[in-house]
Amino acid sequence: MRSIFKFRAGAIFHSSSFRSTSTRPRFLRTFSMASITVHNSLAPGAPVPFRPREEGKVSWYACGPTTYDLSHLGHARNYISTDVIRRILRDFFGFKVYFVMNYTDVDDKIIIKARRNRLLELEKEKQYSAEQIRDLVFKAFQAYAASNLPLLADASQPALDEHNYEERKTAAYGGVLSGGTLSGEGKPSDAEAKIKMHLNNMDAASKSLVNNAGFEGAEEILLPYLDSLYKETIDTGDQSIFTDLTQAMEKAFSDDMEALNVLPPDAITRVTEYVPQIVSFVEQIVQKGFAYEANGSVYFDIAAFEKAGNTYARLRPESKNDKALQEEGEGSLSKSSEGKKRSGDFALWKKSKPGEPYWPSPWGLGRPGWHIECSVMASDKLGEQMDIHSGGIDLAFPHHDNELAQSEAYFHQCDKGEHTWVNYFLHMGHLSIAGSKMSKSLKNFQTIQDALAKKEYTARNMRIVFLMGRWNDGVEISPDMRKQANNWEETLDKFFTNVKARLSEAEAPADGIKDLSLAEGSPKGLTDELEKAKKDLTTALSNSFDTPAAMQVILRLVKDANIYMNDKATSGNLEALESVARWVTKIVGILGLDAGAQPPYNGLGWSSVSAASAANVDPKIAIKPYAAAYSKVREDIKALNLSESSAQIKTLLDQDTSDADFSELEKSGEKDLEKLALPYLRATSRLRDELRSREFLATLESGTKQAVLALSDRIRDYDLTDLGVQLDDQDNKPSLIKFVLAEKLIAAREDKLRLEADKERKKEEARRAREKAEEEKWAKAKVSPQEMFKSDSKYQEWDADGLPTKLADGTELPKSQSKKLKKDWDRQKKLHDEYLAKFGSKE
Template sequence: MRSIILGVRRAAFSTFFRSPAIPTNRPRFLRPFSNMASITVHNSLTPGAPVPFRPKEEGKVSWYACGPTTYDLSHLGHARNYISTDVIRRILQDFFGFKVNFVMNYTDVDDKIIIKARQRRLLELEKEKTYTPEQIRELVFKAFQTYAENSLPLLVAESAALDENNYAERKDAAYGRVLAGGTLSGEGKPSDAEAKIKMHLNNMDAAAKSLMQGTGFDGAEDILLPYLDSLYKETFDTSNQSIFTDLTQAMEKAFEDDMQALNVLPPDQITRVTEYVPQIVKFVEQIVEKGFAYEADGSVYFDIAAFEQAGNTYARLRPESKNDKALQEDGEGSLSKSLTGKKRPGDFALWKKSKPGEPYWPSPWGLGRPGWHIECSVMASDKLGEQMDIHSGGIDLAFPHHDNELAQSEAYFHQCNKGEHTWVNYFLHMGHLSIAGSKMSKSLKNFQTIQDALATTYTARNMRIVFLMGRWNDGVEISPDMRKQADSWETTLDNFFTNIKAKLSAAETQTPTEGIKDLSITEGLVEELKQGKKDLNAALSNSFDTPTAMQVILRLVRDANIYMSKPSANLQAVEGVARWVTKIVGILGLDSNAKAPYDGLGWSSATSAANVDPKIAIKPYAAAYSKVKNDVMALNLPETPEFKALLEETPDAEFTEIETSGEKDIEKLALPYLRATSRLRDELRAVVSGLEPTTKQAVLALSDRIRDYDLTDLGVQLDDQVDKPSLIKFVPAAKLVAAREEKAALAAEKVKQKEEARKAREKAEEEKWAKAKVSPQEMFKNDPKYQDWDADGLPTKLADGTELPKSQSKKLKKDWDRQKKLHDEYLVKFGGKA
């Protein structure tokens, strides 16, 4: 009967809440929710309002994303970029129904990688040398001074040499304004420049401490690395490139682990620079042949002037940055400052001559390595052809990286007399995550790694919610208010899913009349759901406006909660809303255990999997039921028909029925045992009032234990209801245990405060009667301020022999009267005993 009722109810639900008719020749999870033609997107190539999104091939999207430079662990800034990218990708393919071909690269040869790998190996070699403590100190001291000269010149502006003893004083004098949160000039707001100064000062702080404490290399690594590199880089043997690949492969694996932990979909295709060097050489050769690049001293540079003279546009993304020398130098890399032969400062390297201590590959121009920008042009073009729909990355890549990519790619595909070539149709740039006004950056060391963030601060879902609260193309600085807003949003959905699942589960155990009141579903939430679907489609069509989408979901859930609280609420209507919300949060990537087409109800269970053995999975629940049943029987309660029927229940049979259906969801498989356990507890609560005190106490203790320990430890919450069976809710065990421990801690604190108050009262009482024991005639006799007293013991003269002032005499008389009253109470209480 239970399965028949469930089937009827599901049929009613699907009849009313199904989506509009959609083509059936497309996989279900790829069918669009709305018209693709209505989508607009913020395109960095056309700044301003969002523009219509029309891929070159109907129903398909080709997309290239700049991946990480694999030289260090990824941080929250990377998480912002890749989660935002993942959200847009999911919306395109799972909401609008596009088939997305997503390509991403790993930059595994780059100035930062070369420096990091080389410095790391040089420090290892240095530590293997036989040094005396004095020699180590001398090495660290030279590195300390050199680091200051190169990075913090104001520290060495004075004539006296800088050392660890005068460092702190000079630091405060030279950079006090920056350390206090201001700017170096004293004007404007702090920026990356100030963040970099703080980073350098932190490195110097650690080194100064190392020198003062004589700890050798420990603590001084950050100043030693560049110093050792300056000493030995030209003698470093790079014929064996494993020194670089060991680093990049380890960081690539760490990045993939981070992305998996964040529920970021893996790319459809991955490319690596080191696997494309021959293709890069050929690509550069063609640009040279077309007259848009030139060779100089073994390097090859892009000729911006020639490119523009041919009718092309340079710096299409950031024309205002075209002549920004600092950005140009940053784009060339720190190892390229000594390269010579450029015709103009803005020309950028396509191929770099390798210097001693750098990896190298053969080319027509001699041994060298790819420039930073050329790698993406070659790999993206190889995978996606001469034109792609989307290219994406962080906003910091817009100039020079992406502008240079565009220029060299359009030069490669340029054809005379055919106008400018369009290599990318839509450039999507993800906004920065900033810290105190500066972008989060490895180079500034102002970051929290993804690993650390997930271990200490966020869950993957919570982090994604925080980023969904802001537009993908806007900068964001995470604030306490943002965190609270994200926590509240998640808690609201958590409770909604938990409550509707519990109520539906309870309804399935009732008779058809009780459980299914109105299969037509003609009232309740219908208009709210229709409006929610319409508003969500409008939000996501408007350049993937997730902040508005999150508000639409929250509004609909709150409407459903209000409706669900009504006695006449139709649970099927609420279920319809819950299933639609489930689908949307699945599409947004907020459920790491869910898979397309996201047709479940609520967050999916981490234990639901194809390889789950139901009999093994339900053992803890069956064991809990068996224990409770035995404990109830041990109470020897009066046998009633209700208790007899409950104790004769066989949840194993119901479990077998569910298992036979092929169900793999542990929550559903466990329900027969949980329902039987809950019913036993409900019956205990029903009969407890009629029991004698000792048995009553034992029953109440068992009832509390079942709820607070037996089931809580399994991740099951029982909500007691008046004249109704308890609601069974599945909540993460850790959350329930934490709540139990918090409740216990509050109770313990209350007991502690009560005991402290009792002790304080006892002490006050003791002090009161100790004072009361003294008779008023004696209370002033031992006070050295006085030297004469009357018959009642009241002072008449001060210690110097002068008469007691009348005002003071009046005050002492009042004190005497109070003491007499207190002493009289003492005599009454203790029977006149002294």
């Protein structure tokens, strides 16, 4: 067959293809690349040595998303883990990484969703009566149950409807809904998750029918029903129904990745931009005898491929004959196997049916198979061999195994043996929820947009959670894991804040803030810990990018530094602390934990959201809130006429240099908001320190003193807290100025107020309880012991002291009971005597 398209496998992977601008870190130039190992799915078991084809360069192709829906936390797990490894290779080990990723914009899922959405739009445009809509929804309701929930369709019972649905659902699937399995054995998995998804759709549709809500709530059951009726009527010559969906989802995915601080690919490929090359690629495989045409489709001939000395299913040989996975790999629109030689043979090119997009080919109108797209695009960008191919673990078979087979078939040369297309296959472990893989198809997912918008995660916190687990292991996020990640982040956050505060204090002008001298030389203990951490981190990252171990190395070093910082004997020496903080800053930058950081990550601490957002703002505008807070404090102090009582306050007010200090910083080109704000914060802090000094407070009258203390507290707890500034009071030393997220400080303030309010409430409740107990005590004490038993109907006769002698039935009172009553009588007499002594007999 003559080729109608030409394909050139960009066969040549030139060094110019590497577009990474990073250079190898100076401190790692002597590192031996041969000592890096990596878990390679092509060589299961222990990590193997990582040796790229070209020294210092890595070629990498990653399977991107199928752009038919919003991305969820499972995608975040995959692409954040991929991003972490890419950053480690680039910024820690110094490789130039050329990273290619595809967008799948032709796929059965895309076709189905786009087509169904269009059919529903058309249906809603029809002039239906309410009864006609209800009839349509009811038919869809029954069809959906028959197709997806067969246990609801009991032939011995009346037809399923919205009235008997709940009862039938509980009888058929109650065990699954209560956390069990369909079989009643083992743990729930994807099968049970799918049942729950279908039941959720049926629940919404049943409610819609009960309430006569029309289409509302019934969309999920209507979509497949309408597709079964009208799919062949859709004009797919106009591919905008598909591209409108894929372009919107591609944009959403790109926005999600940017929000998660995932580096953009060096090159992006799309299936729709490669159809001619795909046709040519398939032709070449056919010509080599590794594929055959059948009824307008082209299938890969696994038997011919293996007969030529090649290996099929190298990644997952145990799944080679798994029919369920084979069918899943072919897609839900390709159930027919007509013309296939063997059931395991997979489609390279699919004949398009009515309602599906199509392109011309030598075999007629059709569309690419799922697996072929990556083979063609990766080969075009990276040539006939690449260092790394990556994707989620669920893609290993059949997608990646089929990619390998068809690519190695394309490049096969009879006289050269089996071709190696990929050297290292990296598979990211998937994210689970309640034992099932988090996926769009199961609808058991939370979108990235939703997780960030609801502030259930920040981008940094989500990345830390994933860094806590090995990239190639599955993970199910637990409360304990979230707590561990939160503690790790909080520990580093406080460390950076404290180090920056102490360095800021040491660098402050001498007129009000005491300079801290930096001792000559570094304390050996902390310096030794830093050197050990560097070696341990290199070991961890060399061991297949072991980020859990790396995170522990960082945490241990920070804890050691905190101990050193809190030791009064060494706290004045900041050189070692700064060295530790800057090294930790570099590493968290490399791991992608600071969206505002860029290589070579030479800053100090990770940037706050407010600082990052202010980075590109005019400095005068950025510092306005801080200048305004300082101005307000000055005016409030002036209103109290405090300068008459303190020469120091008068000097601070009259000789203010905050504007001049800021101007100097602005002229120097400083963009760091924290540094720009310091002149106003230091001036504010100096005034407040003077307000709360013992010497000054001792000169004030009681009323003025209370006003001054209230102002001092307000400055700390409101004026500065609302700006994200924390003042730590120190005895006989200037307050430490710390930059902390305003929302954290405000939350802490509100918690403190709640605790104080709770304390006062409990105190008041205790006071009332005491008063009530006191009232009850004296009410009881008022009764004389002679009268205390006479109102009790259990007794008939009493002696002169009022002690019962006979029960109500006339029988003598038992001796044991008489003894007990005498003890009660004695207690009451003592209490009554107290009453008489306190209130007198007239009370």
